[in-house]
Amino acid sequence: xxxxxxxxxxxxxxxxxxxxxxxxxxxxxxxxxxxxxxxxxxxxxxxxxxxxxxxxxxxxxxxxxxxxxxxxxxxxxxxxxxxxxxxxxxxxxxxxxxxxxxxxxxxxxxxxxxxxxxxxxxxxxxxxxxxxxxxxxxxxxxxxxxxxxxxxxxxxxxxxxxxxxxxxxxxxxxxxxxxxxxxxxxxxxxxxxxxxxxxxxxxxxxxxxxxxxxxxxxxxxxxxxxxxxxxxxxxxxxxxxxxxxxxxxxxxxxxxxxxxxxxxxxxxxxxxxxxxxxxxxxxxxxxxxxxxxxxxxxxxxxxxxxxxxxxxxxxxxxxxxxxxxxxxxxxxxxxxxxxxxx
Ligand code: FES
Ligand SMILES: [Fe+2]
Numbered sequence: 001x002x003x004x005x006x007x008x009x010x011x012x013x014x015x016x017x018x019x020x021x022x023x024x025x026x027x028x029x030x031x032x033x034x035x036x037x038x039x040x041x042x043x044x045x046x047x048x049x050x051x052x053x054x055x056x057x058x059x060x061x062x063x064x065x066x067x068x069x070x071x072x073x074x075x076x077x078x079x080x081x082x083x084x085x086x087x088x089x090x091x092x093x094x095x096x097x098x099x100x101x102x103x104x105x106x107x108x109x110x111x112x113x114x115x116x117x118x119x120x121x122x123x124x125x126x127x128x129x130x131x132x133x134x135x136x137x138x139x140x141x142x143x144x145x146x147x148x149x150x151x152x153x154x155x156x157x158x159x160x161x162x163x164x165x166x167x168x169x170x171x172x173x174x175x176x177x178x179x180x181x182x183x184x185x186x187x188x189x190x191x192x193x194x195x196x197x198x199x200x201x202x203x204x205x206x207x208x209x210x211x212x213x214x215x216x217x218x219x220x221x222x223x224x225x226x227x228x229x230x231x232x233x234x235x236x237x238x239x240x241x242x243x244x245x246x247x248x249x250x251x252x253x254x255x256x257x258x259x260x261x262x263x264x265x266x267x268x269x270x271x272x273x274x275x276x277x278x279x280x281x282x283x284x285x286x287x288x289x290x291x292x293x294x295x296x297x298x299x300x301x302x303x304x305x306x307x308x309x310x311x312x313x314x315x316x317x318x319x320x321x322x323x324x325x326x327x328x329x330x331x332x333x334x335x336x337x338x339x340x341x342x
Contacts, residue, residue: 176272196329256272257273266313
């Protein structure tokens with residue numbers, strides 16, 4: 001399985017990459033658990049005891065603000081017999097209590113109490129802290145990494161420069177959305193990083209941009225797509241996708257981010273956060289129209305991604321040619337994947 005060029009034509013990735021559970025297991029370890037994963041706004045963990053729990057390709061993790069003000073992140077897994085400590089989502093707690101046998105950890109991950117455990121001279125609570133993982137904040141966004149192979153800024157690459165003049169840290173969280181569909185995560189990524197499908201799949205979106213001027217540029221670890229919006233479009237006309245799996249789209253006075261998280265090789269979830277500078281009642285209607293408009297464009301992609309996945313899985317598809325005009329982002333993403341997986 002490899003990215004193939006034949007007679008100079010750039011080809012789509014071999015379909016077996018998308019449907020094979022063995023490939024998915026490699027991706028979890030070599031891509032999702034080694035890169036920085038966006039957990040949304042850092043405001044979710046502003047005060048001691050605030051936490052956000054999520055999954056990264058099946059690995060349960062939690063980021064939490066400790067009593068000393070330090071941000072920490074752990075496997076969301078009890079060291080006793082492996083129960084989940086926090087349900088997925090954000091919230092606040094004064095200590096970390098496992099629901100299974102009531103072991104209690106401090107916000108710094110140290111084991112504090114093991115009720116009804118009994119006496120064992122060889123057991124020392126100091127030997128059993130939660131498994132720590134890496135956590136960072138960048139410009140109001142919260143990231144964690146399980147086994148990072150590079151620092152956050154290196155992973156962000158040119159995302160840093162592209163967003164340098166955008167006041168993203170002034171935006172406040174307005175809404176979250178959780179969407180699930182039945183296709184491999186890479187089929188959704190391939191789709192998100194090309195504008196080629198906009199006339200076919202998003203007719204209203206197509207009518208709202210100058211499609212002839214649609215541009216896709218693959219930079220260092222980020223793909224930037226731009227198109228001049230016409231008058232009534234909520235998007236500002238810049239869409240970013242940062243390696244390996246998160247997106248940022250700009251609105252007037254706001255943005256959304258999404259993390260594309262695989263549940264398994266045939267099922268994917270999207271975790272969307274919508275942010276705006278102004279959360280006043282006066283602008284609520286505009287905000288809701290923006291969020292609803294954006295979500296409906298996102299949903300329009302699910303059907304085509306699901307059917308494409310079915311065709312890849314059926315064996316009825318051989319990798320086709322990629323457009324040099326519109327699918328350079330797809331080629332960039334697939335080359336990066338193939339280099340890691342093969
Ligand atoms: S698994 Fe957590 S206390 Fe037993
Ligand atoms: Fe789309």
